[in-house]
Amino acid sequence: MEFKNPQEELERFRSRLAFAGGFVLFCFALLFARFVWLQVIQHDYYQTRAEENRISLVPMVPNRGLIVDRKGVVLARNYSAYTLEITPSKVKNLEEAIDELAKILDVQPKDRKRFHKLLAESKNFESLPIRTRLTDEEVATFIAHRYRFPGIDIKARLFRQYPFGAYASHLLGYIGRVNDRDLEKIEEREAEDNYRGTEHFGKTGLEQHYEFELHGISGFEQVEVDSGGRAVRTLARTAPVAGNNLTLTVDAKLQEIAEKAFGDRRGSLVAIEPSSGGILALVSVPNYDPNLFVDGIDTQNWRELNESPDKPMINRALNAAYPPGSTFKPFMALAALELGKRRPEQAISDPGFFNFGGHTFRDDKKGGHGSVDMYKSIVHSCDTYYYMLANDMGIDNISAFMGSLGLGRRTGVDIDGESEGVLPSQEWKKKRFRKPEQQKWYAGETISIGIGQGYNNYTPIQLAQATATLANNGVMFRPHLVKHITDTRTGKQTPIEPQPIKTLPWKQEHIDVIKKAMVGVNKEGTGARAFAGAEYVSAGKTGTAQVFSYKGAEHKTETMAAHLRDHALFIAFAPADKPTIALAVLVENGGFGAQAAAPIARQVLDYYLLGKVPKSAAPSDEAAVEADE
Amino acid sequence: MIRDLWLKLTAPIDGPLMVFSGLLLLIALVALGSASPERMTTQLVNLGVALAVMRVVAQIPPQRLMHLALPVYLFGILLLIAVALFGDISKGARRWLNLGFMRVQPSELMKIAMPLMLAWYFQKHEAMLRLRDYVAAALLLLIPVALIARQPDLGTAILVFSAGFFVIFFAGLPWKVLIGLGVAGAAAAPFAWNLLHDYQRHRILTLFDPEKDPLGKGFHIIQSTIAIGSGGILGKGWGQGTQAQLEFIPERHTDFIFAVYSEEFGLLGNLLLLILYSLLIARGLMIAANAATLFARLLAGAVTLIFFTYAFVNMGMVSGILPVVGVPLPLVSYGGTALVTLFLGIGILMSIQKNRMLIQK
Numbered sequence: 001m002e003f004k005n006p007q008e009e010l011e012r013f014r015s016r017l018a019f020a021g022g023f024v025l026f027c028f029a030l031l032f033a034r035f036v037w038l039q040v041i042q043h044d045y046y047q048t049r050a051e052e053n054r055i056s057l058v059p060m061v062p063n064r065g066l067i068v069d070r071k072g073v074v075l076a077r078n079y080s081a082y083t084l085e086i087t088p089s090k091v092k093n094l095e096e097a098i099d100e101l102a103k104i105l106d107v108q109p110k111d112r113k114r115f116h117k118l119l120a121e122s123k124n125f126e127s128l129p130i131r132t133r134l135t136d137e138e139v140a141t142f143i144a145h146r147y148r149f150p151g152i153d154i155k156a157r158l159f160r161q162y163p164f165g166a167y168a169s170h171l172l173g174y175i176g177r178v179n180d181r182d183l184e185k186i187e188e189r190e191a192e193d194n195y196r197g198t199e200h201f202g203k204t205g206l207e208q209h210y211e212f213e214l215h216g217i218s219g220f221e222q223v224e225v226d227s228g229g230r231a232v233r234t235l236a237r238t239a240p241v242a243g244n245n246l247t248l249t250v251d252a253k254l255q256e257i258a259e260k261a262f263g264d265r266r267g268s269l270v271a272i273e274p275s276s277g278g279i280l281a282l283v284s285v286p287n288y289d290p291n292l293f294v295d296g297i298d299t300q301n302w303r304e305l306n307e308s309p310d311k312p313m314i315n316r317a318l319n320a321a322y323p324p325g326s327t328f329k330p331f332m333a334l335a336a337l338e339l340g341k342r343r344p345e346q347a348i349s350d351p352g353f354f355n356f357g358g359h360t361f362r363d364d365k366k367g368g369h370g371s372v373d374m375y376k377s378i379v380h381s382c383d384t385y386y387y388m389l390a391n392d393m394g395i396d397n398i399s400a401f402m403g404s405l406g407l408g409r410r411t412g413v414d415i416d417g418e419s420e421g422v423l424p425s426q427e428w429k430k431k432r433f434r435k436p437e438q439q440k441w442y443a444g445e446t447i448s449i450g451i452g453q454g455y456n457n458y459t460p461i462q463l464a465q466a467t468a469t470l471a472n473n474g475v476m477f478r479p480h481l482v483k484h485i486t487d488t489r490t491g492k493q494t495p496i497e498p499q500p501i502k503t504l505p506w507k508q509e510h511i512d513v514i515k516k517a518m519v520g521v522n523k524e525g526t527g528a529r530a531f532a533g534a535e536y537v538s539a540g541k542t543g544t545a546q547v548f549s550y551k552g553a554e555h556k557t558e559t560m561a562a563h564l565r566d567h568a569l570f571i572a573f574a575p576a577d578k579p580t581i582a583l584a585v586l587v588e589n590g591g592f593g594a595q596a597a598a599p600i601a602r603q604v605l606d607y608y609l610l611g612k613v614p615k616s617a618a619p620s621d622e623a624a625v626e627a628d629e
Numbered sequence: 630m631i632r633d634l635w636l637k638l639t640a641p642i643d644g645p646l647m648v649f650s651g652l653l654l655l656i657a658l659v660a661l662g663s664a665s666p667e668r669m670t671t672q673l674v675n676l677g678v679a680l681a682v683m684r685v686v687a688q689i690p691p692q693r694l695m696h697l698a699l700p701v702y703l704f705g706i707l708l709l710i711a712v713a714l715f716g717d718i719s720k721g722a723r724r725w726l727n728l729g730f731m732r733v734q735p736s737e738l739m740k741i742a743m744p745l746m747l748a749w750y751f752q753k754h755e756a757m758l759r760l761r762d763y764v765a766a767a768l769l770l771l772i773p774v775a776l777i778a779r780q781p782d783l784g785t786a787i788l789v790f791s792a793g794f795f796v797i798f799f800a801g802l803p804w805k806v807l808i809g810l811g812v813a814g815a816a817a818a819p820f821a822w823n824l825l826h827d828y829q830r831h832r833i834l835t836l837f838d839p840e841k842d843p844l845g846k847g848f849h850i851i852q853s854t855i856a857i858g859s860g861g862i863l864g865k866g867w868g869q870g871t872q873a874q875l876e877f878i879p880e881r882h883t884d885f886i887f888a889v890y891s892e893e894f895g896l897l898g899n900l901l902l903l904i905l906y907s908l909l910i911a912r913g914l915m916i917a918a919n920a921a922t923l924f925a926r927l928l929a930g931a932v933t934l935i936f937f938t939y940a941f942v943n944m945g946m947v948s949g950i951l952p953v954v955g956v957p958l959p960l961v962s963y964g965g966t967a968l969v970t971l972f973l974g975i976g977i978l979m980s981i982q983k984n985r986m987l988i989q990k
Contacts, residue, residue: 043862
């Protein structure tokens with residue numbers, strides 16, 4: 001013991017050791033407190049989090065509802081087919097994998113293009129089809145080579161199919177892969193959960209309008225997954241419920257005959273059951289094959305459809321508006337009776353023209369029709385009568401009456417995106433134009449309104465609804481395509497009740513005058529040639545809408561460029577005393593109504609009333625040209 | 630004869646240290662059997678090597694170790710410089726030195742070389758310890774720590790630093806200097822922040838709010854706390870931890886093995902683990918208290934506390950109260966290097982215990 005230090009040093013060292021020991025215990029106590037917090041106090045929360053991690057709900061997509069016509073003919077159905085799908089996140093080199101695949105299966109460049117389009121739009125974890133509708137041989141071939149293709153597999157999927165192809169495409173619409181706009185609609189309805197596994201969505205037509213009826217309720221599989229999302233085992237299962245079926249008011253055969261009647265002409269036809277508003281046929285030609293859209297349309301077809309000058313993608317029945325031409329006249333005459341501006345027997349003298357404010361409005365018949373009363377004005381389609389009438393009525397009276405008939409108003413048909421058309425009025429003009437001198441309504445503009453020209457622009461479905469309302473003596477129905485919706489689980493049918501929108505307060509005697517005159521049209525007037533020998537009494541009215549304004553100048557229809565030719569129109573209902581069908585026909589650039597439109601109406605009525613199936617498209621009656629329109 | 634061989638073989642082994650570390654190894658094998666059974670064989674081989682190292686070191690008297698202190702330290706520094714110049718880069722850090730036939734991580738050596746060196750240094754200046762000796766010691770400490778931190782390897786830097794710091798602390802660094810340094814350190818923290826690498830900053834930020842980045846940096850911490858929390862008091866049972874078995878826990882056989890263990894054995898399992906570490910550390914501190922020389926005392930105290938640093942930092946980060954730094958759970962995490970280092974430490978403790986002071990009074 002030379003120094004006293006060692007013992008002191010040792011004591012100090014040991015006290016520091018004790019301090020260190022205390023510090024260790026303190027820190028471990030801290031950890032223990034943390035464990036108590038996590039494992040006792042917060043245990044339930046973390047238990048839930050762990051379960052959420054572990055259990056994944058895998059949606060099972062329900063079968064989409066079927067669409068059938070009023071007689072049960074299937075217009076849209078599903079079929080099961082094998083697809084070859086790639087999960088991009090599990091494949092290292094996509095191009096290489098597809099190249100390898102192409103060595104054993106037929107992979108077209110358009111398949112690749114479509115796959116890349118889908119890839120660009122997809123969320124990264126989905127599997128995307130590289131080939132659809134594999135044959136049994138292809139399935140067998142792939143399965144034999146499957147080990148070489150990790151991340152690529154065969155799946156059985158349901159596909160939408162439209163067995164009638166292009167027929168009725170404009171009313172059925174089509175489905176396509178869900179895009180951002182569809183997602184917004186799904187979010188609006190707070191249906192995200194139900195759409196978690198859904199890949200398709202109605203894009204147009206009934207498929208779009210009734211999307212949420214047709215879709216059904218998704219089922220779910222509770223699956224235990226690992227952190228990579230791979231399913232380890234199934235824990236529980238809730239089966240999906242198939243979507244509701246739609247039964248249409250449409251008669252598929254009538255629809256087909258009506259579309260065929262157009263031949264290769266462009267146009268539209270809407271046929272309505274007057275007593276219910278149920279649409280029997282809704283034609284817009286040219287049409288397109290909705291089957292092309294189901295698993296993603298390829299670029300070439302898409303371009304052809306979009307760039308065609310015939311515009312096959314436009315639903316002309318709802319989205320194209322045309323001047324009604326002379327089909328406007330029966331409604332003008334009815335308005336005159338209702339407003340007391342004309343009596344039926346009151347006759348005018350027609351010199352073949354009408355002068356107003358220094359301008360001459362010509363009649364189609366040179367020299368005029370002579371003495372013309374209301375009956376004759378409709379049967380022979382006398383323009384002068386209506387120039388005068390329009391002038392006497394004034395624009396405010398005309399637009400109020402036509403507006404009450406639904407012209408220039410959306411009909412509320414169960415297809416989205418319907419156009420409004422144009423019901424001319426002082427108010428409309430004020431809104432439509434910007435310059436003050438253009439905003440003013442000139443009395444001279446009213447004159448041509450009287451014969452369905454000028455600013456008049458209505459959709460075929462509006463004309464059909466107006467015709468049906470007249471046929472139904474003023475009781476107006478909302479036109480609709482779906483008769484009832486069937487719950488596939490319970491079989492319960494929910495009818496779409498035909499609801500009269502309103503009953504127009506027309507005097508029956510006035511209605512009868514107009515109807516009688518329209519019967520006269522098909523018996524002895526402009527529609528007589530088209531309806532010669534018909535075994536039923538029909539009422540109609542021809543119309544010709546000017547595409548090109550040739551104000552008073554001499555013109556020859558045959559020599560004009562096809563796209564400048566007049567549109568042909570025809571409205572009709574039959575049987576005249578108790579109408580079961582009312583329709584409007586429009587043939588774009590078809591020439592005179594009697595020439596192009598009336599023969600189509602004849603074929604449709606012949607089938608609907610007599611069951612006659614025409615052998616070919618409706619003829620264009622060149623001889624009808626000189627009839628007194 | 631077999632008995633003789635056994636006695637000879639176990640002569641330098643300290644009973645309590647062996648029992649406590651043995652129990653911890655048992656836990657390690659149980660946890661590994663759940664987290665990654667396919668690695669069991671490799672880990673058993675690692676364990677054999679580590680135990681052999683322990684047995685060899687336990688036989689070396691502390692005096693011989695003292696002679697090794699300076700050369701080992703200098704060799705370590707040399708290797709660290711070599712790493713900085715020619716090291717292999719993996720995962721954005723330059724930590725490995727490729728020797729052609731194998732890759733070594735010199736920073737690992739520093740965990741033992743550091744306290745060895747400092748204990749030797751204080752032993753040498755035992756008679757007259759002045760403040761400048763502490764400054765010199767601090768320099769000896771900070772050079773390798775800085776070299777490791779800039780690799781960057783924050784985990785190892787912390788371990789090496791704390792090992793050296795413990796030596797200085799036990800050597801008697803005055804409390805007022807210690808507190809002064811603590812205050813100065815807190816004041817300098819903002820500047821230190823600027824020196825950190827982006828990924829280190831992110832780890833610290835993520836610690837404070839892991840939910841902010843649930844798929845990126847926060848994922849590890851979120852999943853491991855979920856594992857621990859869902860384990861509850863009794864745990865889900867061996868092999869039954871969904872977080873572990875469905876691979877939600879990252880690096881579940883190495884740095885995050887505690888989450889696997891905790892999920893399956895619950896709070897009681899954690900308590901057992903804490904008790905075993907406490908006993909191991911207590912035994913180590915007891916050995917330090919009875920060590921014969923200053924060198925042996927300092928070395929024993931520091932080596933013991935290395936176990937604490939490992940355990941506390943690892944469990945702290947896995948349970949979400951410390952930032953994620955690459956520190957394994959001592960004796961439990963899979964991996965040969967850490968195991969060898971730790972048993973080297975245990976071997977040193979055993980050697981010191983064997984050559985302890987003769988009981989006085």
